[in-house]
Amino acid sequence: xxxxxxxxxxxxxxxxxxxxxxxxxxxxxxxxxxxxxxxxxxxxxxxxxxxxxxxxxxxxxxxxxxxxxxxxxxxxxxxxxxxxxxxxxxxxxxxxxxxxxxxxxxxxxxxxxxxxxxxxxxxxxxxxxxxxxxxxxxxxxxxxxxxxxxxxxxxxxxxxxxxxxxxxxxxxxxxxxxxxxxxxxxxxxxxxxxxxxxxxxxxxxxxxxxxxxxxxxxxxxxxxxxx
Numbered sequence: 366x367x368x369x370x371x372x373x374x375x376x377x378x379x380x381x382x383x384x385x386x387x388x389x390x391x392x393x394x395x396x397x398x399x400x401x402x403x404x405x406x407x408x409x410x411x412x413x414x415x416x417x418x419x420x421x422x423x424x425x426x427x428x429x430x431x432x433x434x435x436x437x438x439x440x441x442x443x444x445x446x447x448x449x450x451x452x453x454x455x456x457x458x459x460x461x462x463x464x465x466x467x468x469x470x471x472x473x474x475x476x477x478x479x480x481x482x483x484x485x486x487x488x489x490x491x492x493x494x495x496x497x498x499x500x501x502x503x504x505x506x507x508x509x510x511x512x513x514x515x516x517x518x519x520x521x522x523x524x525x526x527x528x529x530x531x532x533x534x535x536x537x538x539x540x541x542x543x544x545x546x547x548x549x550x551x552x553x554x555x556x557x558x559x560x561x562x563x564x565x566x567x568x569x570x571x572x573x574x575x576x577x578x579x580x581x582x583x584x585x586x587x588x589x590x591x592x
Contacts, residue, residue, distance in 0.1 A: 483509045
C-alpha cells in the first residue's frame with residue numbers, strides 16, 4: 366500500500382456543513398424551508414460542489430431532506446418527533462452516566478468538575494438574561510456529560526441529537542422556560558453525578574427529559590403518559 370498522506374486540515378465541505386448545522390440549530394433556516402444553492406454558495410464564498418457535499422452530509426444526519434426535482438429542505442418537526450428525540454437522548458445520556466459512575470473515582474471526579482464548569486456557564490447566562498447563551502450552555506452541559514463517558518460513539522450520537530433538540534426548541538417552543546428552573550434542574554444532575562448513585566442519576570435524567578417534552582410538545586407527553 367502506498368503511504369497515506371497526512372490530512373492537515375478539514376475539507377471545505379466539512380467546514381460548510383458545520384456552518385449550516387449551526388444555522389439550522391439556531392433557527393436561521395426554519396423547518397420546512399428550502400435551501401437555495403446559488404444564494405448559499407454566494408453567502409459562504411464557496412463553489413456549489415462543496416456546498417452540495419455539505420448538504421448531503423446533513424441529509425444523512427437527518428437535519429435536511431432531499432426532494433427529487435425540488436431541492437433540499439430543512440426537516441420538519443412534529444410533536445411525535447420531539448418525543449422521539451428525547452427518548453433517544455435519554456438512552457444515550459443514561460448510558461453515559463452508567464459509564465461515568467462505574468469508572469474509577471478519579472474519572473468520576475473529573476466528570477463532576479467538567480460539569481460544574483458547564484453549570485457555571487448556565488448560571489452566568491441566566492444572570493445575563495441571555496437566552497441564546499443559556500441554550501448554548503444547556504447544550505454544552507449535556508455534551509460534556511456524554512463526552513465524560515469516554516465513548517466516541519455515544520458522543521457522536523449525542524452531537525446529532527443535541528442539534529435536533531435545538532431545532533425542536535426553535536421550531537416548537539413558544540417561550541423559553543425560566544432560566545432559574547433550568548439551572549436548578551442541571552444542578553440536580555450534577556449533584557447526582559457527584560453522589561455516585563447510578564439509579565439517582567438515571568431517574569433525574571428521565572425527569573429532566575420528560576419535563577422538556579412537556580414544555581415543548583405537551584400533546585406528545587400526554588400521549589406517552591396514557592400509552
